[in-house]
Amino acid sequence: MAVTRAWPLLAVLGAGLFLVAVDATVLHVALPDVVRQLRPGAAAQVWIVAIYPLTAAPLLLPFGTLGDRYGRRRVLVTGYAVFGLASLGCAVAPDVPALLAARAVLGCGGALIMPVTMSLLRELFPEQRQRRAAIAVCSGIAGTGSVFGPVLGGVLVEAWGWRATFLVNPPVILLAVVAALRWLPRSPPGRQPWDALSALLAAGGVLGLAFAAGPSGGGFAAGAAGAVLIGLFVRRQRRAAVPLLDLTLFRRPGVPGAVGGVLLVMSTLVGLGLLLAQYLQVVLGLSPTAAAARLLLVLGASAVGSVVAPALLTRFGNARVRTAGFAVTAVSLLVPAAGALTSAWWLGGALVGTGFGMALALTSSTDTLLSAAPADRAGGAAAVEKTGYELGAGLGTTVFGSLAAAVYAGRLVVPAGVPEAAARLASAGPAQAETASRGLAAADELLAAARTACTAGVQAAAGVACGLFALAAGVSMLRRSRKTSPAV
DSSP states (O other): OOOHHHHHHHHHHHHHHHHHHHTTTHHHHHHHHHHHHHHOHHHHHHHHHHHHHHHHHHHHHHHHHHHHHHHHHHHHHHHHHHHHHHHHHHHHHHHHHHHHHHHHHHHHHHHHHHHHHHHHHHOOOOHHHHHHHHHHHHHHHHHHHHHHHHHHHHHHHHOOOOOOOHTTTHHHHHHHHHHHHHHHHHOOSSSSOOOHHHHHHHHHHHHHHHHHTTTOOOOHHHHHHHHHHHHHHHHHHOOOOOOOSSSGGSSSSSHHHHHHHHHHHHHHHHHHHHHHHHHHTTTTTTOHHHHHHHHHHHHHHHHHHHHHHHHHHHHOHHHHHHHHHHHHHHHHHHHHTTTTOOOOHHHHHHHHHHHHHHHHHHHHHHHHHHHHHHHHHHHHHHHHHHHHHHHHHIIIIIIIHHHHHHHHHHHOOOTOOOOOHHHHHHHHOOHHHHTTTTTTHHHHHHHHHHHHHHHHHHHEEEEHHHHHHHHHHHHHHHHHHHHHHOOO
């Protein structure tokens, strides 16, 4: 296909990918408005945010390989239709169960869209230099979409309410469907059969691992079941004449590190993004729009990182760029980890550095994965990348959220004279502390204690993320030094 035609098609693919990424985080700022209208419990609040990525993650590998078997355009358009209809379902949901169900279907649509979109890059851009540029664009769209979610959510909530955050999807999806049917080439169905049993084993295994650390607290039982199913999946792939996923992909240089890079970047980006959105509103007292505007710094820096990444990849290679991205992010996260959260300059610099470093790490990881697989098996490689993306988003919300909540509960000092019922409500979180403080004589003291505890929770989460990125950078440098050192 001519490149002049491929680049406009990239804009069509990017529009759908952007919406899928936005919906992972669009409720971060809108959640208080959802709570006021639908009154979900504490566990339901976490599920409303997390069910979307936790539904998408187990389906990415089975759905990604559907494109290789039945044609990528067909699967992509189907995903667009499911995503658009589910968005309407979310917008009109009358209660919490209906919203949860619609968000789960939304995750199914996203799982159809994401891996097929990325695997199409192998078809549209066969030349490596152009493909790296296209991958950088799509990785930037995915990363910045996750960051832009709270920004869009803040603006729409203040203007029209939380339901408007879903009503922006159907018109864009409709245009994407029309453009895809008119201009996207019809890829021929693959000749190899699609292994439904392998798909079920993979989906069940990832689902078990996701729920083990998810908001339901599935713990050991869910994790053990997931590990068993993943083991059965791997065994079947090794024995199959035509495996659903070519496991030799993971033996290729850089692929394990790339998968880990995607998982680490997305868990931190989404998990810390949620905590910072709440911190800016509850502790600093910013409006949803003002809080979202602060997060634009991450978006802008991520966009810059995505623009410069192709040239850096060509000059230094994927491994070096990924290591540099890890290191820049680790240094940037030192600022919130050290407690410099109230200074606009320090926090702004940290957000810029984090966005830039994550863009480098995410782009280099995606390019490694897509380049490692042959074109006719690109769907499986893209599905692995997007499984890390969505699983990271789901785990980031729950793991970092649980860590911050535990630190908050441990550090909260309830003033004397606060009734027991109000104290229990305040211990659930800083937003609940605002509700509990109403009408109390010690309201100011309780709010001050909640803000201090919230700050400690965010600081602890940032510290853990900083340590993980520093460890990733160290491991990456050690592996590179072993490969380049001469044999003794």
